[in-house]
Amino acid sequence: MTAALIALDWGTSSLRAWCLDEGGRVLDQHESPEGILHVKDGFAAAFDRITGAWRKENPNLPALASGMIGSAQGWKEAPYLPCPAGPEELAGAMIALPEHGLHIVPGVAQRHPADVMRGEETQIAGALALNPALRAEAHLVMPGTHSKWVTLRDGRIEGFTTFMTGELFAVLKDHSILGRFAKAPAGDDEAFSRGLQAAQEGDLPSRLFSARADVLLGDRAAASSLDYLSGLIIGAEIASALRHMTPQAAPVLIGAPALVDRYRRALAAFGLADAPAIAHTAVAGLWQIARAARLIEGTRP
Amino acid sequence: MTAALIALDWGTSSLRAWCLDEGGRVLDQHESPEGILHVKDGFAAAFDRITGAWRKENPNLPALASGMIGSAQGWKEAPYLPCPAGPEELAGAMIALPEHGLHIVPGVAQRHPADVMRGEETQIAGALALNPALRAEAHLVMPGTHSKWVTLRDGRIEGFTTFMTGELFAVLKDHSILGRFAKAPAGDDEAFSRGLQAAQEGDLPSRLFSARADVLLGDRAAASSLDYLSGLIIGAEIASALRHMTPQAAPVLIGAPALVDRYRRALAAFGLADAPAIAHTAVAGLWQIARAARLIEGTRP
Numbered sequence: 001m002t003a004a005l006i007a008l009d010w011g012t013s014s015l016r017a018w019c020l021d022e023g024g025r026v027l028d029q030h031e032s033p034e035g036i037l038h039v040k041d042g043f044a045a046a047f048d049r050i051t052g053a054w055r056k057e058n059p060n061l062p063a064l065a066s067g068m069i070g071s072a073q074g075w076k077e078a079p080y081l082p083c084p085a086g087p088e089e090l091a092g093a094m095i096a097l098p099e100h101g102l103h104i105v106p107g108v109a110q111r112h113p114a115d116v117m118r119g120e121e122t123q124i125a126g127a128l129a130l131n132p133a134l135r136a137e138a139h140l141v142m143p144g145t146h147s148k149w150v151t152l153r154d155g156r157i158e159g160f161t162t163f164m165t166g167e168l169f170a171v172l173k174d175h176s177i178l179g180r181f182a183k184a185p186a187g188d189d190e191a192f193s194r195g196l197q198a199a200q201e202g203d204l205p206s207r208l209f210s211a212r213a214d215v216l217l218g219d220r221a222a223a224s225s226l227d228y229l230s231g232l233i234i235g236a237e238i239a240s241a242l243r244h245m246t247p248q249a250a251p252v253l254i255g256a257p258a259l260v261d262r263y264r265r266a267l268a269a270f271g272l273a274d275a276p277a278i279a280h281t282a283v284a285g286l287w288q289i290a291r292a293a294r295l296i297e298g299t300r301p
Numbered sequence: 302m303t304a305a306l307i308a309l310d311w312g313t314s315s316l317r318a319w320c321l322d323e324g325g326r327v328l329d330q331h332e333s334p335e336g337i338l339h340v341k342d343g344f345a346a347a348f349d350r351i352t353g354a355w356r357k358e359n360p361n362l363p364a365l366a367s368g369m370i371g372s373a374q375g376w377k378e379a380p381y382l383p384c385p386a387g388p389e390e391l392a393g394a395m396i397a398l399p400e401h402g403l404h405i406v407p408g409v410a411q412r413h414p415a416d417v418m419r420g421e422e423t424q425i426a427g428a429l430a431l432n433p434a435l436r437a438e439a440h441l442v443m444p445g446t447h448s449k450w451v452t453l454r455d456g457r458i459e460g461f462t463t464f465m466t467g468e469l470f471a472v473l474k475d476h477s478i479l480g481r482f483a484k485a486p487a488g489d490d491e492a493f494s495r496g497l498q499a500a501q502e503g504d505l506p507s508r509l510f511s512a513r514a515d516v517l518l519g520d521r522a523a524a525s526s527l528d529y530l531s532g533l534i535i536g537a538e539i540a541s542a543l544r545h546m547t548p549q550a551a552p553v554l555i556g557a558p559a560l561v562d563r564y565r566r567a568l569a570a571f572g573l574a575d576a577p578a579i580a581h582t583a584v585a586g587l588w589q590i591a592r593a594a595r596l597i598e599g600t601r602p
Contacts (some may be wrong), residue, residue, distance in 0.1 A: 001517070032467055061311075080517075080518070109514075109517075109518055113346075113499075113502075113503065113508065113511055113514075114511050114514040114515045114517075114518050115510065115511070115514045116517050116518065118516050137501055146510065161507050162507075162510040162514070163506050163507065164477070164478075164479075164506075164509050164510050165478055165506070167478065168477075169508070171472045171473065171476045171477050172472065174476070175472045175475070175476045176468055176469075176472050177465075177468065178465075198414075201414075202414065202541075203504060203505070203541045203544070204504070204505055204506055205464050205465075205505055205534075205537045205538050205540075205541040206414075206462050206464065206467070206538075206541045206542070206544075206545070207414065208464075208465050208469070209416065209447065209463040209464070210414055210415050210416070213410075213414075213416045213417050213463070214415045215416040216381075216410075216415075216417050217381070217412070217415050217417065219415055236505075237506050237508045238505040239506075240503075240507045241507070242340050242505045243459070243504070244507070277343070
């Protein structure tokens with residue numbers, strides 16, 4: 001089998017790379033902590049280190065990268081593409097680093113309200129390839145440091161909203177008074193559920209302090225305070241998102257399995273049970289965009 | 302003029318003390334950074350250092366303290382008093398440190414939703430003494446690290462909500478991606494107003510990231526990003542509070558003048574113009590509660 005594409009999901013804190021054959025199957029893969037904030041000797045050196053072996057036999061093997069590598073802090077900036085945008089538009093707006101045989105997928109921007117994504121657009125292209133039934137109309141939830149709720153229509157990203165859920169939890173845990181009672185969540189499912197419930201009963205600004213007050217008044221064990229806070233913040237994300245969209249069914253989850261499980265439970269508490277999940281979307285999306293851009297010899301889009 | 306009471310507002314990060322005459326007038330006052338987190342050689346030593354000169358002539362001069370000094374991390378815990386509570390109930394639930402001639406005012410707790418205050422109950426007693434028209438029914442806003450919105454009825458605290466506004470702004474500024482564009486607010490009133498407007502158009506979880514996205518998309522100068530964030534978070538507090546109460550007029554503001562000005566502007570953006578303010582509430586409240594407790598010789602409650 002012959003290598004046909006090097007695909008890179010190059011984010012802020014880590015990097016994943018795949019060597020794909022002409023059918024998009026994974027021949028080899030590599031994970032590295034060399035996210036754009038941790039590259040020490042320049043992007044070109046990191047790129048050579050990670051992909052050099054794959055390019056030894058074929059120095060012209062094309063490479064395609066998505067994620068923060070295309071941000072202003074990355075290797076070369078790929079300006080945001082406006083919504084609506086799908087795989088074809090992304091393929092048409094890639095930027096090139098010809099001396100390295102590398103292309104970079106642009107991020108996507110929404111104007112009103114202002115919002116941006118970088119990396120998720122490629123995962124979405126992958127989700128569309130893996131599950132073509134999403135083309136007509138679908139809602140996706142991509143949990144994480146900055147969760148995204150995405151509306152798809154006619155195979156393109158129509159609009160989206162970023163929730164700083166993961167980062168908000170982390171800064172409150174590590175730096176606010178709400179983190180004084182526990183170092184980490186204790187795995188207390190009941191406290192997590194209570195947090196989800198509190199998020200349904202009231203909004204985040206008015207309920208945040210209850211993560212402390214409940215403990216002070218003896219209503220919750222100090223050790224479970226961060227489980228409650230997690231439920232409260234994830235619940236606030238879901239409650240807010242559902243104020244602006246009314247999905248007929250549970251949205252489709254894309255993300256790390258543990259986080260997908262947590263969000264599936266949370267969505268069920270809001271009446272959206274059995275949310276389906278799609279995995280391996282980044283590599284599928286890079287393959288899809290590379291095909292649309294005719295980066296791969298002998299393949300047609 | 303004879304000293305009749307030592308009044309102390311003893312908080313987490315600082316302490317204010319007053320020596321009052323038998324009419325409640327300030328004879329002398331003292332400010333100190335010896336909040337309960339910064340006391341090095343014990344509370345008794347700090348108390349003696351701050352009040353010793355006043356007690357020299359009259360070793361039996363009574364003292365009354367409010368604030369975090371009565372918390373579990375303070376000198377002696379004064380358990381929370383349940384709502385509804387007013388100056389009479391607070392006077393009846395004080396705890397004593399007889400060997401120091403000191404009493405401590407308890408905090409106040411609300412059960413559903415769980416919430417607590419410690420120090421504000423005394424400021425509220427002061428506001429009621431300074432403006433008796435608030436007795437029948439009033440809404441108070443006490444901006445700060447943990448802002449409180451308080452409903453008064455028949456001269457007592459009927460209920461309240463804590464908003465972690467000041468702390469939320471601080472941790473996002475210092476520890477999140479939203480603090481990357483500026484070190485401090487730039488005094489950009491227009492950006493602050495835009496933040497207030499965004500808080501009226503959408504909820505906090507769905508709008509928080511706009512503080513970054515607006516800058517990335519060229520809609521706001523990086524230097525003004527924290528002015529916008531301040532408007533957004535204060536606006537989210539007001540929007541949330543107004544979902545649960547419909548004041549006939551602007552609520553009464555209690556707090557530091559700069560913060561009161563900022564909230565007055567913010568309330569005006571929500572249609573609540575010309576919010577009145579009350580100053581010097583802590584010392585007035587301590588005097589009021591001391592009278593109600595008959596701590597002061599020769600005075601009647």
